[in-house]
Amino acid sequence: MNDDFYRIRRMPPYVFAEVNAMKAAARARGEDIVDLGMGNPDGAPPAHVVEKLAEVARDPRAHRYSASKGIAGLRRAQAAYYQRRFDVALDPDSEVIVTLGSKEGLANLAQAITAPGDVVLAPNPSYPIHQFGFIIAGAAIRSIPAAPGPDFFTRLEFAIRYTVPKPTVLVIGYPSNPTAYVADLDFYRKVVDFAREHKLWVISDLAYAEIYFGDTPTPSILEVLGAKEVAVEFTSMSKTYSMAGWRIGFAVGNPTLIAALARVKSYLDYGAFTPVQAAAVAALNGPQDIVAHNRALYKGRRDCLIESFGRAGWEIQKPEASMFAWTPIPEPFRHLGSMEFAKRLLAEAGVAVAPGVGFGEEGEGFVRIALVENEHRLRQAARAVKKFLASAD
Template sequence: MIKYAERINSLPPYLFAAIDKAKAEIIKKGVDVINLGIGDPDMPTPPHIVDAMKKSIDNPARHKYPSYEGMLSFRTAAADWYRRTMNVTLNSEDEVLTLIGSKEGIAHIPLAFLNPGDVSLVPDPGYPVYNIGSILASAKPFKMPLLAGNEFLPDLDAIPKDVAKKAKLMFLNYPNNPTSATASIKFFEEVVDFANEFEIIVVHDDAYSEMTYDGYKAPSFLNASGAKDVGIEMHSLSKTYNMTGWRLGFAVGNSEILAGLGKVKTNVDSGAFEVIQEAGVAALTGPQDCVRDMNNIYKERRDALLTGLKELGLDVKPPRATFYVWAHVNGKAADFSKMLLEKAGIVATPGIGFGEYGEGYVRFALTQSVDRINEAVNRMRKLDI
């Protein structure tokens, strides 16, 4: 009999794989499904990025193994982008590390810093990989509840002192998935103080920093005084430039922390394809109007969905970042999502899938046209919600 390792047996089912399976079953029945579930942009990668890839693929020099830390040209482009976009100065030599998508970096960093039995501080609800990566490192995730009463920010004072003393890593993510909450520099400065007090490494997942609306500008964790002394920030080209399938991201910040992550990566992967990195250079250094245009489209979709959900009596607040709407619903989140799928052909993600404190919420992704979102609202009107 084939037996899995205990670390595999201890993993929860991966949320989005389960959603894909349920969606496929409904599609087999001939239902026209409107997918507002997984946050995968429906618009194509901007043409100038694709053109850069096409040009690079014809260069035989790009067909070889890449460097483990990533091309210097890509890391320099990332450092320059951070300076322009975040007002953060980075040394591209040792304060930028190329990732095969930020998910890869998030999953691997616990292996560099967590010993069996160590504690990681994980937001709940949160992106499942924070928790999963910690479990794979044989560490003990400690849930930091993200509650509406605290604007979906973790209450650092509520973390027991004995837990904080054992903690080695803290994961944060603002603008936040799934709640779409945002954080201030003041909050990040409180995190820096907390990290210094308990000698904790902070890993800030900043995948949604450029998806903002209504004049809002999301700060970088590294904007906080002393942040680079205690942590790193991970960024992804996936959502900003519609490059989810390309698998390209980067980590920036504390050089010693990045070196630790780099040691893991050199042993488990061979780096990002240089053709993709050259496309990434085009994304980071090229015209940024594509980002603004996509945000305008997401804002139109956001407003259409918010109008419909409020008419239906759901408790929702307009997100000023990410492309998610976090809606409070009646009853259990899984039951609500199941009803939407089976009775209306709508995929929405139950908040409980992001952690126990996501119960009572459903996440809608703005990854369908306004017409399809309006159709989804019309279908919901026919339900008793």
């Protein structure tokens, strides 16, 4: 019997699994670990959202199969969000689909639009599903810069000119995970123009749309005139509303891509549990205090991290958005590489971070720090880091 499965061969062992196993073992021994590794929100959704979940769950009819593309009310609520937040009009029937989190949506869209041997342009470093969703679907990946600067478009031109076969899809995501880079509307205009000229589909990941720390809100690529001709955008309830475990996300935009995703999903799932979708409607249509609260929460944690780790001897660049800080390994430890450094930091300081190499080879030399512990715990981590750095020699 052959156990050399084709798609498994294309997926290296998950880099974060080793660090996660070390965390679990340390906790089993009773050790206190300050976990800044996984981007797992520690807050709770608003009370009215939880109440709506319970209310609808009491209805015996709510326990039947749901709708694969999402209940109509939730698709309308997402369209209304785009209208008020970005001034973008969406047809809830043809331009909006509900996904089981943005990660599932990205992977299923990759399955829907990818043929074996297709070439996909994806940022490096980036959230793993941006690359591996397409690798699992049989595509080849050509890396482009994660930063939205001049080199981004230079590399895009090279990729179009010298790649055979010609790339079919461009993946972008800002505010980005793990790097926290941000993009403006001028960047998106250039992306849309480039995609229309070269007949590329664009997939934009906007999961951190509402976690920005400056005065200017994060834009959407769909604000650009003509973007819906080439682009689809993914968003998520996870961070904005502290609903990560609920697994509710959306894809919106180009109706051809939305229809392709809907076709694949119709074979694979019956949609999220109806009470969860009803509660998501309550989150989108109800009071939005949680959005501002979470933005302020992560900003406060960011500032605490920068200040306390800086005093400990680890200077961290201040992110403008997202719930992450992306930072080089401290100089005395750089020779270890990000994986070994993360393991040492966990074992010797009790602080967990995500090794940069887990986000692509361009992430080597960096670690990602998630703002998922309160300020007291961040200061506790900083004290442990200070002792750890003092042992560098």
